[in-house]
Amino acid sequence: xxxxxxxxxxxxxTARTREAVHAAVRELLAASPDTTIGLPEVAARAGxxxxxxxxxWRTAEALLLDVxxxxxxxxxxxxxxxxxxxxxxxxxxxxxxxxxxxGGLGLIRAYIAAMADPVLxxxxxxxLGRPRMEQFQAMLDAAGAVxxxxxxxFEMIHSPLYIAAMILxxxxxxxxxxxxxxxxxxxxxVLAVLASRxxxxxxxxxxxxxxxxxxxxxxxxxxx
Amino acid sequence: xxxxxxxxxxxxxTARTREAVHAAVRELLAASPDTTIGLPEVAARAGxxxxxxxxxWRTAEALLLDVxxxxxxxxxxxxxxxxxxxxxxxxxxxxxxxxxxxGGLGLIRAYIAAMADPVLxxxxxxxLGRPRMEQFQAMLDAAGAVxxxxxxxFEMIHSPLYIAAMILxxxxxxxxxxxxxxxxxxxxxVLAVLASRxxxxxxxxxxxxxxxxxxxxxxxxxxx
DNA sequence: TCGTTAACGCAACTCCCTTCGCGTTAGAAT
DNA sequence: ATTCTAACGCGAAGGGAGTTGCGTTAACGA
Numbered sequence: 001x002x003x004x005x006x007x008x009x010x011x012x013x014t015a016r017t018r019e020a021v022h023a024a025v026r027e028l029l030a031a032s033p034d035t036t037i038g039l040p041e042v043a044a045r046a047g048x049x050x051x052x053x054x055x056x057w058r059t060a061e062a063l064l065l066d067v068x069x070x071x072x073x074x075x076x077x078x079x080x081x082x083x084x085x086x087x088x089x090x091x092x093x094x095x096x097x098x099x100x101x102x103g104g105l106g107l108i109r110a111y112i113a114a115m116a117d118p119v120l121x122x123x124x125x126x127x128l129g130r131p132r133m134e135q136f137q138a139m140l141d142a143a144g145a146v147x148x149x150x151x152x153x154f155e156m157i158h159s160p161l162y163i164a165a166m167i168l169x170x171x172x173x174x175x176x177x178x179x180x181x182x183x184x185x186x187x188x189x190v191l192a193v194l195a196s197r198x199x200x201x202x203x204x205x206x207x208x209x210x211x212x213x214x215x216x217x218x219x220x221x222x223x224x
Numbered sequence: 225x226x227x228x229x230x231x232x233x234x235x236x237x238t239a240r241t242r243e244a245v246h247a248a249v250r251e252l253l254a255a256s257p258d259t260t261i262g263l264p265e266v267a268a269r270a271g272x273x274x275x276x277x278x279x280x281w282r283t284a285e286a287l288l289l290d291v292x293x294x295x296x297x298x299x300x301x302x303x304x305x306x307x308x309x310x311x312x313x314x315x316x317x318x319x320x321x322x323x324x325x326x327g328g329l330g331l332i333r334a335y336i337a338a339m340a341d342p343v344l345x346x347x348x349x350x351x352l353g354r355p356r357m358e359q360f361q362a363m364l365d366a367a368g369a370v371x372x373x374x375x376x377x378f379e380m381i382h383s384p385l386y387i388a389a390m391i392l393x394x395x396x397x398x399x400x401x402x403x404x405x406x407x408x409x410x411x412x413x414v415l416a417v418l419a420s421r422x423x424x425x426x427x428x429x430x431x432x433x434x435x436x437x438x439x440x441x442x443x444x445x446x447x448x
Numbered sequence: 449t450c451g452t453t454a455a456c457g458c459a460a461c462t463c464c465c466t467t468c469g470c471g472t473t474a475g476a477a478t
Numbered sequence: 479a480t481t482c483t484a485a486c487g488c489g490a491a492g493g494g495a496g497t498t499g500c501g502t503t504a505a506c507g508a
Contacts, residue, residue, distance in 0.1 A: 014456090280485090
């Protein structure tokens, strides 16, 4: 998407400046909880001329998204061991840590802003969110949690952690369960909804059946 | 907080310019889904000199917060009829509508940004959020839902709706329950958690007791 | 090794946000 | 009605973000 004309030069000097600029963005994001970074400031720290940064990324928003997308592509895997509680806890703790880590919040803001881009519409949001949704579908499939969807996980895990991170804004979160964004409580919410929907499904298909998982691996994923 | 020196003049011309500027902010927020508004632009639309806006609010962020705070103070009541499901549904539908309404998202961003202000720390976030939390405590008290806290409501209702609104960014939400931010599903989540915690409480205090609410009004708030 | 040209450095320029000093208007109190 | 002065209007000036034309460097293919 960089250029429509013939060939490009992704290696050598171009790759070095790209890495230098990305590193500068991460450092600036980590240095200040503020999410607004100036392109001239980035260029200065990267040892690159501002015009170069403007030509390659055009706007600060696009640069932030580039860094965020690079991070998501190589970091933060979604576990799928078949143990729903353990998988959710692992992921939620990792996300809670990543979201408070210096600079982590700025990248998430950029990601959300990209999904909210009006020119792309819902298609843009879908294109950015779909890979992640498929990974969570794999996690749910492995656990046999057919009553849940990736949207449920997004609403009950990601949304509270993102909002809590925005309010915390880089400050360390006191690990008080009464504070918003407690990973254990969020995971318990998902499991409670799963149990509720399974109970509702039993009521619909017949009240006399014994309560057991409908399909999937044999371990119990619904309760402690 | 406006001035430490003697007397001020809240009425007359000052009040008129304040109203004009507030109205201009709302109009600009409604006109463009963009959340970044320029103070000179606001001043021009309000028929006020830019220097006046700069002197009174110093920064765009402070102006946004002033408008947002004014709105929250006079709009959006929290119902507390004793029927938890009905109260939550009423509030969630209203919030879902307010958050997508033109300009609504910008004000919420300003509110969150204010809570995230580093100079105020957690104290600032607490001061801004506490009044709302107390209103939700009243709603839970009226319904006898002692197993829930306002933080639960915030995590399960507000957070998903805010994030969904940020991704939607003013675009109309297709009322597909599979899309993030469906009020009915969010309310059902709260009720499922309530039922789960009541069941856990019964297991702790003794397994043989008949399953009935621990206290509060007689109507059932836990299941459909 | 050599030629082509994509990508970069440089500098000057434009634009607009933001501030400041000063004179004027109009609340609020006597 | 008169006085005091907070709040506003006005214009000028500062400063930083963003853009553009041109020369230079170096990546890639032959």
